[in-house]
Amino acid sequence: MSPSARDITSSLHTQEHTTGVRSREERVSKCGALNAPRLPERGLHEPPDGGPRAWLVVCGAFFVWFNSWGAINGFGVFMSYYQLELLPSYSASDIAWIGSVQNFLVLFIGSLSGPLCDAGYGSYLLAVGGLINVLGTMALSFASEYYQVFLSQGICVGLGWGLMFTPAALLPARFFRRRLPLATGIASAGTGIGGIVYSIVFSMLVKRPDLGFPGAVRVLGLLVLTTSLFSTIAMTGSGMTPSKRCRQFVDWTAFTEVSFNAYLIGGVFTMIGLSAPYYYANLYAIETRITSAQLGFYVVAAMNAGSLFGRLVSPFLALRAGVFNTFILAYIASAATCFCLIAARGIGPIFAIATLYGFSSGAVVALSPVTIIRMTSDPELIGTRMGMSFALPSVGVLIGSPICGAILQSTGSFTTVWLFSGACLVVGTACMTGCRIAQTGLVLRKNV
Incomplete structure (x- = not known):
């Protein structure tokens, strides 16, 4: 073979080798691009993790939690008043349906409004939800029959807060990343303050002859009006621009994830057991004569x-310790303190255990949205998955308190109520532990 022929052959072999290497690199690059998580347009820039606008959104979300879950956690005082004064002919289970339906609608309607919030319609949800809340609360002030209370407080108010709650749960994630647990915790602290305000204000005003039940509820209605208006103004325009893109109501791929399925199952049992002490603890203290009716x-x-x-x-x-780790510890503490209610036989113990249960259960609720966000790799699907995480557990909310009321009516003992509630929380703890293991494996010291 002549030198020129050898040069041509060598050149062809070199070119073929280079082309082969380049094509393999291109295939690897394309494969990596296909397998890499898609970064949505909204996620191209990191959240500011603070700033005046971000904290204003947190303040707006605070008052949504204040009224929605605050009113739900304060329903125990309404339940006692209904059973002892307004609706004495109805059983505890019958009255519990009012609060459980309200609670159910907050979660179930929230599951439907999640994709709408993702699509940028959060401002409309806040405005319409706030209007419905005010109308429902004012209608409650005229109620004197069971069906009237059920329709106004159970259906109307529950529907309104269901529309407002999802934007309040989602929007902090658009402004915070590293400090998201802190922002969500501050917003959800509205539940605790709202529960205190609703409980004390209603208890004090309903006893006044010049106000009674109608006047007390109208004062609360004025509170709902002002706080809902503030929340709507504070959160409107916070990245909630309507989009033409069709949003999913269900992310079917989530059901292929063991961690998400464990979370859903655990959420059902959690919601069955978590609200019982909020509904029945004060009735327990009064009927067992641990405290006076006023106290x-x-x-x-x-x-x-x-x-x-x-x-x-x-x-x-x-x-410091990780979202999942703190979440599971809060579950364990909630189950333990619920069982401790069985042994509460004095004023000191009942108030101490009630406070500890509130602390642990408050941590469970505060960290729930953060846990879902941590399990969702695509920010575009956070609203959808948040809604899905509300939908199935809402069934537990719906049936939990009436079941406890039926148990109380059939056994005549609050001990069985606390045993049932605590057992449900134990199952929820096991499921959330399974969720954590599915996410990270059996590494106990890992900060997750």
Whole structure:
């Protein structure tokens, strides 16, 4: 072979080798690009993790939590008043349906409004939800029959807060990343303060002859009006521009993840058991003569005071120990203190246990949205998955308190109520532990 022929052959071999290497590199690059998590347009820039606008959104979210879950956690004082004064012919289970339906609608309607919030319609949800809340609360002030209370407080108010709650749960994630547990904890602290305010204000005003039940509820309605208006103004325009892109109501790929399925199952059992002490603790204190009727109303206030501190402290613990680790510890403490209610036989113990239960259960609720956000790799799907995490557990909320009421009616003992509630929380703890293991494996000391 002549030198020129050898040169041509060598050149061809070199070119072929280079082309082959380049094509392999291109295939690897393309494969990596396909397998890499897609970064949505909204996620191209890191959240500011603070700033006046971000904290204004947190303040707006605070008052949504204040009215929605604050009113729900304060429902125990309404329940006692209904059973002892307004609706004495109805059983505890019947009255519990009012609060459980309200609670159910907050979560279930929230599951439907999640994708709408992702699509940029959060401002409309806040405005419409606030209007419905005010109308429902004012309608409650005219109620004197069971069906009237059920429709106004259970259906109307529950629907309104369901529309407002998801934007309040989601929007802090658009402004915070590293300090998201702190921002969410501050916002959810509104539940504890709201529960205290609703419990004490209603208990004090309903006893006044010049106000009674109608006047007390109208004062609360004025509170709902002002705080809802502030929340709507504070959170409107916070990256909630309507989008033409069609949003999913269900992310079917989530059901292929063991961690998400464990979270959903645990959420159902948690919601069955978590609200029982908030509904029945003050009734327990009054009917077992641990406290007087006047003092018994403040058991729920003590529980909400504990909830306030739980929601404020748990984010700092989560920043140091990890969200999942703190979440599971809060579950364990909630189950333990629920069982401790069985042994509460004096004023000191009932208030102490109520406060501790409020602290641990408040931490559970405060860290729930952060846990879902941590499990969602695509920020575009946070609203959808948040909604999904509300939908199934909302069934537990719906049936939990009426089941406890039926247990109380059939056994005549609060001990069985606390046993049932605590057992549900134990199952929830096991499921959330499984969720954590599915996410990180059996590494106990890992900060997650």
